[in-house]
Amino acid sequence: MSQWLPVIIIGFAIALVLGPVMWLKPNQRDSRLADLRGRAAQKGITVQIQALPPRLIKALLRFITTGGMTARGCKLVGPSSASGWSMS
Known part of the structure; x- marks a missing residue:
């Protein structure tokens, strides 16, 4: 040893x-x-880093605080337009 x-x-x-x-x-x-x-x-x-549109920020905060998409029925779609994201 x-x-x-x-x-x-x-x-x-x-x-x-x-x-x-x-x-x-x-x-x-x-x-x-x-x-x-x-x-x-x-x-x-x-x-490029860009700021999110205020409408998208509100939707994301609502999504996070309510626990998911089913609370408001909004659907995040993107990227599509010049801003990059849209809500439908």
């Missing part, structure tokens, strides 16, 4: 060093997403 103790301690020390390093390595999903974003940027696709 005493001859294995240094091996176990060295193995544990290596695991302590490599553990945080492995967290820094992107996983497969992140790598695919970065590749997809890079290809989209090369083709000129951009992303």
Whole structure:
């Protein structure tokens, strides 16, 4: 047993060093997403953050506070028009 103790301690020390390093390595999903974003940027696709229309905000808040679509019968449809979303 005493001859294995240094091996176990060295193995544990290596695991302590490599553990945080492995967290820094992107996983497969992140790598695919970065590749997809890079290809989209090369083709000129951009992303813009826009404010939601007030009517949509009210509908979403009503949806969240009432527990679902059945409370008011509204249906969220989109994207369609210049604003991006519409209510029907």
